[in-house]
Amino acid sequence: MKAMTSKTYTVLFTPEQVEVQVESGTTILAAAAQAGVFINSLCGGDGVCGKCRVIVRLGEAQGGTTNHLTRVEIQQGYILACEGRVMSDLVVEVPPESQLTSDMLAEEHPAEQFAETFLMRTHVPKLDPLVRKVYLELPAPTLENNLADLERLEHALSKSLGTQEFQMGLKITQRLATLLRSSDWKVTATAAYRGSLTEITEVECGNTSRCNLGVAVDVGTTTVMAQLIDLTTGGTMGIASRYNSQIRYGGDIIRRIMHASQEEGGLSTLQQAITGDINSLIQKLQQKFRLGCADITTVTAAGNTTMMHCLLGILPDYIRKEPYVGAAYCPPPFRAAEVGIKINARGLVYCLPCVSSFVGADITAGVMAVEMHKSDKLTMFVDIGTNGEIVIGHKEFLVAASASAGPAFEGTDSHDGMRASAGAIDHLQIYNKDRLLSFSTIGGKPPVGICGTGYIDLLAELLKNGLMDKRGKLNTTCGSKRIRSGEHGQPEYVVIRARDSGRGKDVVITQADIANMLRAKGAIYSAGQVLLQSLGYTFDDVERVLVAGGFGTSLNVESAVTIGLLPDLPRQRIQFVGNASISGAGLAAVSRRKYDEAREIAQSMTYFELSTDPTFMGELVSACFFPHTDIQRFPSVMEALADGRLSKEG
């Protein structure tokens, strides 16, 4: 018998058609990672999430047929990639639901998706980018005007920029004398903002000031988005986005931190994953607009505290350990090359500042973008991401809390949930009890799953049509043909039948999905409630509710109120602002003042710890009901539901 250990096999992944040689016994997930084929895995290979489904078309794999799969699926060759081991040459098909849909709608329909992202950018700030290129025609030195070359340059730059103190690297200083003379004293200086200091990062021959680009990045736990900005005009040129490749090391922050701190080389793996994502987005935008990477001088980045740590390769381990302190909240600008981001060799990465270990730069960026810190109106800013964060305040104060809502509305924890990408159901309505269901998908593609805004509509519709009770239990006795007994005997509601779906399988919402979302919406609402209460306010005092997040392209506010995710306020007070984090990062890139404002916001914002508040648990239980246990808090919903019941009976 041959020794099993040394045997290697070839695994071919379809539809990518990528081959890889692996040792016998390697898991398919590991083989895929080696081949660079992406397979969804939320649990990072622990065999518990059941998302890494693949189909073995040819050859023999061992294991992986768990209770996450139905008997029919097992017969069809489905296994879990993290548990299935390679025992022969294999052909493995990665089905659509397990693939990384690499490009979101962003690229195909930028106008629709991002119209609302920048809704709040009504006041375009004065163009004053973090990194400026200044064309200078220096007077040639004479016996009378005998300033040295560097001082001559600084003097001219100081007149143009109004700043006094400069710094410059040795390499450029060494080249300066020759360069100035060879360019006949006509040069373009790149001046980067470092607070009171200005760094001259580059001096080029002639006038290149027309080519100055920046990239704003939102580093989400789930999705990474990049926006290309022309820093000479402040205009957005294009947007690209993709999934955060760190997902393969775990879907949530805690798993990522554990990977960074406990796996060998874990931190650098995570850093390479995220910088790789950012580089590929930048490359995509460069190709699209036919740019060289030297033209990009600035990257501004916003994300939660852990993501910012990972981006900079800083160990995030202490974030999750008492007393929960991060390594750096307001880092200075760093060389992009040092961070691993491929732009101009001397370009800088500006990270927006974090507030605390659980309130990150995405929140400060968002608050800055929506100008909450300047508003007279009491505003509640709700960011629904892989977690939920809430900021309450106005120009006098800002208080933030983190609601451990979980990623329910990001779709990653649900049976047929997905991120807001092509084919995701983002809106739907149920008519005529249950006979007619109309929906829209992102990009108009055949439906393959449901994204956050789709779930919000779905829950509201199930509730209004009596298909689900206020506790979120599907009504199995109402005679609906769409409600059936699903996996493990749990009830589920069929949203889209296999024949109408883009992946040949039913799209359903399960009882467990609903329970998950009930908790998530309860956590967000009660966080707002407790935070307001601790400040001596009620929801009625809130003049504006701004809902941010990339969980859809637009939010049906009525649905969000119906399920009790948002308070029952006059609807004109509630506004969806899209991805406010990237808006803020973009604003910082084009305005030094905005960048400083973000740092001031981070300094002035107070973090409120909800878990130690004695009323929080009670409020949470009370909010884990559709729309709320204290139904009087939702008068308009109460009325609408009562009307619904009447019309059903009549």
Next chain:
Amino acid sequence: MAVPDTKEKWTGKVNTLTLGATSEQGGTRTSTVTIGGVGCLPSLEFEGPKGNRPAIAVEVWDGDGEAMPAPLRQVYGDSLKNVADWAKKAVEFGAEMICLKLQGTHPDAGDRSAEQACDDVKAVLGAVGVPLIVWGSGVNDKDNEVLPRCCQAASGENCLFGSITEKNYRTLVAACLADKHKLLAESPLDINIAKQVNILASDVGFALEDLVVFPTTASLGYGLEYVYSIMERGRLAALTGDKLLQQPVLCNIGFEAWRAKEARGTDEEVPGFGPAEKRGPLWEAATATNLFQAGADIFVMRHPEAIRMVSESLDEYYGPKGS
């Protein structure tokens, strides 16, 4: 200067609810029980009506009475072998209602059938004239099979059926609606969930006025202070006008008290607590009177001595029974 009036002015009160139906009311009971109506906190009757005297229901099992602690077996004797005898004995001991617990229908504790359960219900109805509480095994599927049949069997008798929970309520609500019984709404000592169960029942057409809340409790020495504060919060909400918490409250006193080792242990097991024949009843009575202070309207009890002691204290507050 005049002394300021510091009396609370409550805007709500607990619903008044009647259990049992006499022949004029379409049933066969010889007595009925009316509870609720209180509009103040206990002993503060100058702030509102003190309402009806709480009722004492006595527990009867459909199965093995041998599992009862020894002091109870002693007083009930052979009557524990048969639901009808047991019920008669309970009425002798002062029961104003019988609480028939169908725990023998539990799949792991006898798995008695719906037919057998119906027979038990009929047997108790035939043996005694007091109103009936019928309580399922707590296994959702089995309860949904057994209790609707029992509802039918007791149709017209205006019983209290229990219990519905946030996870299982539709079947029993429908059955009680059809056969005009009252319902016991159970929650795990949480006023939010208590409210939620009431809302769910009301959403499927059950009147809030026909519900009794069962908050699940504890006995003396096992967290009674916490129970007290939760029940008091519920009562305060009722008095301030929250219709979703204005239901009378049932407490499962005997079950909780006789779980305590101090109540059921032998003299050797719990030395220093006095003789078993006094300890158990005192534990039960102390638990009951405490929960009376918290606002209980129905006490489900076991030991005759405890029943006597509780009745006496109720006499002190409400005056002798029937007066």
